[in-house]
Amino acid sequence: MDHKFLLDFLRNLAANNHKAWMDEHRADYHRARAVFSGLVQQVLTGTQRFEPELLGLTVPETMFRINKNDRFQQSNEPYKRHMGASLTQGGRHAPRAGYFLAVQPGGQTWIGAGKWHPEPAALARIRQEVHYNGAAFHEIRQHAEFQQHFPDGLEGDKLQRPPKGYDKDDPDIEWLKLKDFVVTRSFTDAEVRRPDFADRVVETFQVAQPFVRFLNEALDAPE
Template identity: 35%
Template sequence: MDPNTLHFLEDLAKNNEKEWFHENRGRYEEARANFIDFSSEVLEQLKTIQDDLLNTEVKKCILRINRDIRFTKDKRPYKNYFGAGFGPGGSSSGRSDFYLQIEPGGKSFLGGGMWSPSPENMAKWRQEIDYNPDALKSIIYAYEFKNYFKEIAGQQLKTKPKGYEIDHPEIELLKYKELFFYRYYSDKEVCSENFSDEIFKACKLMKPYQDYVNELFFDS
């Protein structure tokens, strides 16, 4: 990615107001175009491993930079980052998709997994772990996966979930209310020539887990 994209986002973080944004709209349009071009590269690579993305247009994957400030005390009008969700039809597929965020200061990341599941899906999740824990564990505890995505993310219950005993052998997995993974990248990595290849590598590693979640929640 172009370093100027990160420079724009750095300046936006310091001047997050409409007047400054309008005065710098030309810089924004250039930065946004650079992010869209990069996201298009990623999407084309993903289409080689995920057939349900074949008809997805990159413009449908790009998130708006405007913040929804209706229900928050934080009235800054703009996000300090660019974001894209790569799912069937775009960022609003409702499935577990690949999410890319570009933000200066080493805050850029690729993430995905089980996020804010419905009570029905949470019940499916725990039932599957109870009946067949090895299917999940063989994915998230695989050496290459664990070496790249260093830790499991997501909130856990403080005690056992209803219907399961505290001495259940998979109690720690059963406690999760959501379970996702992400990998952060330095600004130097983001601006490197092979960054799209790095993101594709991350997506390929994460895909078995994404497939596990989507098959459990939406295809069963």
């Protein structure tokens, strides 16, 4: 699988991020997207072996468009500088915790697991589960293998003050302030070009499964 071509295309796109260039290199775009689709298929197939929630999910349901969404556009560039996919039950836009993959040159390829920007009701459920079942939450995040794959721990936005209904002296208050429950890991371009890159992604996703399961059990909890 030609991951080098994928990285080279994305690097060239970043340097020529406008519609005229994309129109001229449309064939290269389709070739690069096919390479990324093949990578996602490898990762999805491997992840489905241990994650039953993803059974039946297809690659087209996971992949994001390369066109920027105007609601989140922070520059005049019409295209993202990466190709991304969300391996989540129900597809890329489903309100579940899941697994994420984004390939971007310059050492900015990353994979992740968890739930990014949950809706208020979903965030409340996750916080409640952390509050009620903190021992299980900490056992997952402090597991040696988990920390090895995700040395930066949980990332994302955080409230400045305790969320409504929680005491500032709660021993887990810093975790309850989180607005995102996500862990990520980055890869160099050389690592992405390795023939075992998909296997390494799957290995990391398997390490993250207890974390994803904890979040989805919280989301599934009755009112």
